[in-house]
Amino acid sequence: MELTKGLIALFLTMILTQNFILAKFLGICPFLGVSKKLDTALGMSLAVIFVMALSTAVTYPINKYILVANNLEYLQTIVFILVIAALVQMVEIVLKKYIPALYNSLGIYLPLITTNCAVLGVVTLNVDNGYDFIHSLICSLGGGVGFLVAMVMFAGVRSRLESCDVPKFLKGLPITLIAASLVSVSFLGFAGLVEGIFG
Amino acid sequence: MAEKKSLGKEFSKGIIIENPVLRLVLGTCPTLATTTSVTSAIGMGISASIVLICSNIAISALRKVIPAKVRIPAYIVVIASFVTIVQMLVKAFVPVLNEQLGVYLPLIVVNCIILGRAEAFASKNGVLASAVDGLGMGIGFTAALFVMGTIREILGAGTFLAGFGGLIGNNFDGFSIPFLNSNPILIFILAPGGFFVFGLVMALANKLAESKGKPKAELKGCENCPMAKICNVRDKVEGCDKKEVEA
Amino acid sequence: MIKKIVIPAVSLFVICLVCTLLLAFVNQKTAPKIEELAIQTETESRAKVLSSASTFEEGKKDGVSFVTGYNDAKEVQGYIFVTTTKSYGGDLQVMTGVDAEGKVTGIEILEISDTAGLGMKATTQEFKDRFVGLVNGIIVDKNTGDPEKNQVQALTGATITSNAVAKAVNEALAGYETVTGNGGAN
Numbered sequence: 001m002e003l004t005k006g007l008i009a010l011f012l013t014m015i016l017t018q019n020f021i022l023a024k025f026l027g028i029c030p031f032l033g034v035s036k037k038l039d040t041a042l043g044m045s046l047a048v049i050f051v052m053a054l055s056t057a058v059t060y061p062i063n064k065y066i067l068v069a070n071n072l073e074y075l076q077t078i079v080f081i082l083v084i085a086a087l088v089q090m091v092e093i094v095l096k097k098y099i100p101a102l103y104n105s106l107g108i109y110l111p112l113i114t115t116n117c118a119v120l121g122v123v124t125l126n127v128d129n130g131y132d133f134i135h136s137l138i139c140s141l142g143g144g145v146g147f148l149v150a151m152v153m154f155a156g157v158r159s160r161l162e163s164c165d166v167p168k169f170l171k172g173l174p175i176t177l178i179a180a181s182l183v184s185v186s187f188l189g190f191a192g193l194v195e196g197i198f199g
Numbered sequence: 200m201a202e203k204k205s206l207g208k209e210f211s212k213g214i215i216i217e218n219p220v221l222r223l224v225l226g227t228c229p230t231l232a233t234t235t236s237v238t239s240a241i242g243m244g245i246s247a248s249i250v251l252i253c254s255n256i257a258i259s260a261l262r263k264v265i266p267a268k269v270r271i272p273a274y275i276v277v278i279a280s281f282v283t284i285v286q287m288l289v290k291a292f293v294p295v296l297n298e299q300l301g302v303y304l305p306l307i308v309v310n311c312i313i314l315g316r317a318e319a320f321a322s323k324n325g326v327l328a329s330a331v332d333g334l335g336m337g338i339g340f341t342a343a344l345f346v347m348g349t350i351r352e353i354l355g356a357g358t359f360l361a362g363f364g365g366l367i368g369n370n371f372d373g374f375s376i377p378f379l380n381s382n383p384i385l386i387f388i389l390a391p392g393g394f395f396v397f398g399l400v401m402a403l404a405n406k407l408a409e410s411k412g413k414p415k416a417e418l419k420g421c422e423n424c425p426m427a428k429i430c431n432v433r434d435k436v437e438g439c440d441k442k443e444v445e446a
Numbered sequence: 447m448i449k450k451i452v453i454p455a456v457s458l459f460v461i462c463l464v465c466t467l468l469l470a471f472v473n474q475k476t477a478p479k480i481e482e483l484a485i486q487t488e489t490e491s492r493a494k495v496l497s498s499a500s501t502f503e504e505g506k507k508d509g510v511s512f513v514t515g516y517n518d519a520k521e522v523q524g525y526i527f528v529t530t531t532k533s534y535g536g537d538l539q540v541m542t543g544v545d546a547e548g549k550v551t552g553i554e555i556l557e558i559s560d561t562a563g564l565g566m567k568a569t570t571q572e573f574k575d576r577f578v579g580l581v582n583g584i585i586v587d588k589n590t591g592d593p594e595k596n597q598v599q600a601l602t603g604a605t606i607t608s609n610a611v612a613k614a615v616n617e618a619l620a621g622y623e624t625v626t627g628n629g630g631a632n
Contacts, residue, residue, distance in 0.1 A: 023390050025232035074473040077305045078279035117309040177398030184391040235562040266454040280465035291479040388563040
């Protein structure tokens with residue numbers, strides 16, 4: 001019971017107060033780059049959730065039983081990024097060959113994810129925080145869902161922005177960033193919510 | 200790049216004309232995350248610059264040995280190694296910076312500027328030119344972070360260079376700004392302030408570019424992205440011209 | 447065939463190998479220094495939270511790890527506990543010094559990842575000093591901090607962090623009760 005409560009609290013924290021994009025600034029490139037249309041935003045986010053969960057599941061045992069067990073912690077960064085890159089490649093190949101429909105909707109986003117700092121970020125955070133396997137997994141899932149929420153919300157904001165009469169000097173990227181700032185303000189409102197419920 | 204540019208040009212282009220943050224829109228994550236104070240902004244700028252210069256040199260020196268097929272993984276390994284070295288040195292000699300940058304220090308690996316320069320410049324140019332390119336881009340990156348950090352720290356905390364002594368090993372604790380120090384506009388060092396200040400600085404940079412007759416900075420998504428050649432999203436994203444990428 | 451598969455694979459392997467060797471070398475040079483720094487920070491923090499003690503000895507009782515501080519005359523000056531609670535940005539680790547009467551002699555924040563400018567203010571000496579002299583059952587109050595009522599004033603805009611620090615200190619004081627077997631100075 002205590003464990004479930006902790007896991008739910010962690011999951012909600014990762015989505016609301018520690019949102020990867022809006023509070024931790026991880027994965028800003030795709031946030032600005034592919035959030036113009038709802039369907040690309042959704043596709044990218046789903047691919048991110050999948051890769052985040054998968055890389056956490058794979059890197060956790062590697063870290064625990066190979067790196068930490070042999071005092072090789074200093075190889076973490078290099079091993080993690082290679083594992084992520086290799087996983088992404090493998091998933092892409094498998095999807096392309098066996099599930100072409102899924103590949104066409106999600107697979108095309110995969111290569112971009114290797115250099116998405118949200119994925120390496122979540123894996124590193126899990127290690128830094130000393131989470132066990134189940135906590136790591138929930139943390140990644142929460143981070144991924146938070147990514148999705150921010151992307152989808154922002155896609156909506158941006159579609160409104162298209163038809164707005166923006167001052168000339170703010171046109172383009174500047175107004176997009178200011179809109180992101182306002183979305184981020186709204187997420188500040190969640191501060192204390194999770195602690196309030198589960199504290 | 201067949202034509203020989205002077206080294207001076209390679210150096211200066213990264214600082215203003217092709218500023219990685221404000222003109223090429225690369226490395227946005229650390230730009231937003233580590234500019235809550237000038238000290239951490241400078242720390243991040245210098246750490247990333249060291250990695251950039253070293254990886255540019257190494258990749259340029261190895262450019263004829265690395266097979267094209269495994270180029271990206273090879274670059275990633277080289278960059279990750281330099282990041283880890285910088286991380287260990289920071290932990291051993293500037294522990295304060297390690298605390299300030301936290302997870303963003305290992306995340307220099309996925310800073311698009313570094314992989315981007317490896318792919319776009321170091322893999323095609325000589326060692327000296329690549330080193331100079333890295334230095335220029337690094338200074339450009341650090342300068343952009345410095346500007347963001349200055350605005351955010353002065354408005355959001357009412358201080359300037361607070362804790363800077365920790366970086367250089369003395370007790371220098373920066374300056375405090377009268378009035379703002381006791382009434383800081385906190386939102387500027389919170390997450391929304393990061394996006395907001397970045398938007399305004401970007402608008403200013405666009406304005407300056409326009410007056411010089413240069414185009415606005417646009418997130419083309421692909422043109423500067425190191426993964427562009429193997430990426431298929433470009434068909435779906437506006438402003439992402441396949442030809443542009445191939446060229 | 448050989449050109450297509452073997453050469454790329456071998457060259458990638460060689461690059462990995464060289465990089466790993468380089469890292470191992472740098473690690474060997476920096477690891478002792480990093481460890482030394484960690485020990486130094488720990489000793490400094492111990493001296494800060496329990497300044498009357500000069501030598502320290504680690505111990506464990508009923509699952510509670512603690513450090514006993516002695517003065518030069520080998521008299522027990524108090525105990526030091528390290529406790530961890532959840533705060534806004536993740537784990538918050540606090541080192542608390544408790545004197546022989548169960549009063550807080552000082553606290554140090556060992557690990558914090560809260561918002562700069564808000565929660566991070568918990569690391570200021572002014573905030574840490576608000577805990578000195580308090581006993582178990584510390585209450586966080588938004589407006590006033592009356593030491594008589596065992597209260598601590600919360601940091602402006604960072605109630606969660608303040609609560610987390612207070613919770614950690616209370617846990618340390620509970621640890622003190624376990625170790626000494628009495629209810630403190632109530």
